[in-house]
Amino acid sequence: MVRLVPPLGLLLCIASSVAQTAPPPVAGATDAGIGKEQRLADWREDLAFLASELPARHKNAFFKCSKSDFEAAVAALERDLPALQDHQIVVRLMQLLALLGDFHTGIGAQALPAPPRALPIAFTLFADGPVIVAARDAQRDLIGCTLVQFGGTPIDEALRRAASVAGYENESTFKSIAPRQLVNGQIAHALGLAPAPDRATITVRDGKGGERPIERPMERTVELVALAPGEKLTVGGPERDRLPLYRQQRSTQNWFELLGDQRAVYFHYWTCADEREKRVADVGEDVLAAIDDNDVQRVIVDLRGNGGGNSALLMPFIQRLASRKNVNRPGGIIVLVGRGTFSSAHLNAVSLRTDLHAVLIGESTGQKPNAYGEVKTFALPHSKIEVRYSTKFWKTEDGDRPSMEPDVTIVPTSADFFAGRDPVLEAALAYEAK
Numbered sequence: 001m002v003r004l005v006p007p008l009g010l011l012l013c014i015a016s017s018v019a020q021t022a023p024p025p026v027a028g029a030t031d032a033g034i035g036k037e038q039r040l041a042d043w044r045e046d047l048a049f050l051a052s053e054l055p056a057r058h059k060n061a062f063f064k065c066s067k068s069d070f071e072a073a074v075a076a077l078e079r080d081l082p083a084l085q086d087h088q089i090v091v092r093l094m095q096l097l098a099l100l101g102d103f104h105t106g107i108g109a110q111a112l113p114a115p116p117r118a119l120p121i122a123f124t125l126f127a128d129g130p131v132i133v134a135a136r137d138a139q140r141d142l143i144g145c146t147l148v149q150f151g152g153t154p155i156d157e158a159l160r161r162a163a164s165v166a167g168y169e170n171e172s173t174f175k176s177i178a179p180r181q182l183v184n185g186q187i188a189h190a191l192g193l194a195p196a197p198d199r200a201t202i203t204v205r206d207g208k209g210g211e212r213p214i215e216r217p218m219e220r221t222v223e224l225v226a227l228a229p230g231e232k233l234t235v236g237g238p239e240r241d242r243l244p245l246y247r248q249q250r251s252t253q254n255w256f257e258l259l260g261d262q263r264a265v266y267f268h269y270w271t272c273a274d275e276r277e278k279r280v281a282d283v284g285e286d287v288l289a290a291i292d293d294n295d296v297q298r299v300i301v302d303l304r305g306n307g308g309g310n311s312a313l314l315m316p317f318i319q320r321l322a323s324r325k326n327v328n329r330p331g332g333i334i335v336l337v338g339r340g341t342f343s344s345a346h347l348n349a350v351s352l353r354t355d356l357h358a359v360l361i362g363e364s365t366g367q368k369p370n371a372y373g374e375v376k377t378f379a380l381p382h383s384k385i386e387v388r389y390s391t392k393f394w395k396t397e398d399g400d401r402p403s404m405e406p407d408v409t410i411v412p413t414s415a416d417f418f419a420g421r422d423p424v425l426e427a428a429l430a431y432e433a434k
Contacts, residue, residue: 042382043081043089047074049381050093054105058389059372064101073099086113087197090385091190094165097387102372103167104343104390109184111385117185117197117226122233123147124417125175130155131207131414134233139222142204143236144418148219149203150182151193158182161191170402172339173366185226198226207414237418244422246302253305254283258290262429264298265290272309272344284317291324299327300428301352302336304362308343311351318351331433333358336424337406341365343373346404350396359431362410362424364403370395 034042051074055061062070077092084092090112097106120136128146135142150158159174162182168174181187186197194200203221227233237243245257245266253270267287274280291299299321322328335349335358346367352358374392379385408431410424 040081044078046380046382046385047078047081047093050096050387053378054097054387054389057376057378057391058100058102058105059391059393061100061105061389063372065099070096070099087186088190090383091165091187093385098165098167101167101169102390103169103173103366104371104373104375104388106167106388107385108388109181109187111383112184112186115229117189119183119185119188119200119224120227120231120233121183121202121224122235123179123183124414125159125179126414126417127411128413128415130159130179131417132204133237133414133417134235136227136231137234139224140234140236142222143234144207144414145204146207147202148205149221151188151195151200151202153193158193161193162187164191169368169371170364170366172364172403173342176339176366200224238420242420244420245425246304246422247420252277252283254278254280256283256287256290258294258296259429260294262298263295264300264429265294265296266425267299267301269301269303269314269345269348270305272306272311272313272348274313280313281316284314284320287317288320288324291321291327297326298332298334298429299324300334300336300425301348301358302425303341303345303349304336304338304424305340306342306345306348307340308345308367311344311347314348315351318348318355322356328356329433330357331359331431334428334431335360336362336428337365337404338363338424339366342367347394347396349404359408359428359433360404360406361408361428361431362406364405364409366403369397369401369404370399 051071055067073096077096080092081089090107094107120139121132121142122134123130123132130147132142132145132147147155149155159178159182163174163178165181165187166177168177182193185194185200188194188200189197201221201223203219205219245268250268252275254268254275256265256267258265265287272280287299290296321333327333333352333356335352337349337360341349342365346365349360349365350369353360371394372390372392373394374390375388376391377386377388380387408427410427412423416423
């Protein structure tokens with residue numbers, strides 16, 4: 001299983017090796033309808049603008065990467081521009097910003113030129129390894145298989161290359177982002193892991209998560225062709241009516257459910273933002289009413305998939321929760337955290353733990369306790385690519401831990417996923433205070 005989070009030096013080596021191993025341009029490189037010389041001049045101006053503006057705007061751009069290393073990477077990209085297609089340039093820009101080591105600072109995959117090239121699988125880094133959880137219907141036999149190689153490269157190395165396009169801060173963020181980046185065909189091609197942006201090859205080991213369990217797992221190599229517009233993936237696991245709560249599709253990301261038999265309320269809080277259907281304050285009021293009107297002894301706040309927003313939106317709920325003595329007791333407030341708990345959601349988890357002595361269950365958070373944030377953006381002049389950058393340093397504790405660790409660690413397995421189990425919620429419901 002992938003566990004290593006490369007230090008900055010290794011990230012620089014990865015960026016350098018990718019530049020050397022990336023495939024050469026192919027016929028049909030995007031020129032956006034302009035002449036080649038003008039296209040090249042536009043990219044050079046965008047790069048120069050980025051190199052000057054980002055350090056000037058960021059709170060502390062070179063807290064991890066030295067200014068000289070950053071400038072050397074800028075110079076290397078400037079030299080390589082004539083040989084690169086547009087999507088390769090965008091990926092190199094992503095790698096350039098990733099060197100800074102601030103996940104809030106960067107360029108998103110949406111900056112890649114259209115059309116998108118999503119490869120027809122999705123996989124997760126479970127406790128038992130990288131396992132495919134979804135595939136196109138014609139290749140649904142891949143569901144449940146373990147990834148062994150991607151583009152002829154061992155999966156551990158392929159994931160490290162994929163993670164080089166984002167300034168991930170810890171192992172949890174690495175586990176969250178690397179699988180998503182790797183199945184982006186344009187990223188995989190730019191990293192030298194695919195022969196073209198719309199196809200790749202993988203080697204898998206047959207597993208027991210698919211529809212046809214294999215008693216003697218065998219390895220095989222499979223060709224992937226990018227999804228067609230509108231084509232959807234088939235997701236493995238149980239039928240919809242047997243899905244665990246966290247996987248159920250609701251009209252909003254923030255909702256709750258009363259678990260009467262367990263005398264608990266489950267609060268699914270997966271965006272620190274007001275939604276069109278309901279504001280955070282309204283959902284919080286409804287949760288508090290459910291606690292007051294029922295024999296509730298435990299409230300479970302699920303932040304596992306919450307990537308942030310505005311941390312202040314949940315504070316009234318947290319403050320008012322303090323007066324509910326039936327749950328504000330040892331073991332009465334439990335927060336589910338994981339690799340997807342980031343930014344403002346991390347701050348909410350800190351508040352719940354510090355102010356209400358909540359118990360944290362799950363995996364380490366994707367956010368460092370002390371980190372840069374408060375994001376602003378600017379656009380590059382010609383490509384109009386949006387660049388995110390941090391304007392504030394958030395300090396919540398002494399030291400420099402890579403993550404906030406839970407009180408009880410639970411890392412789901414692929415067997416949990418395919419059986420429709422949620423061992424993290426199960427642990428929360430079974431928790432007994434010491």
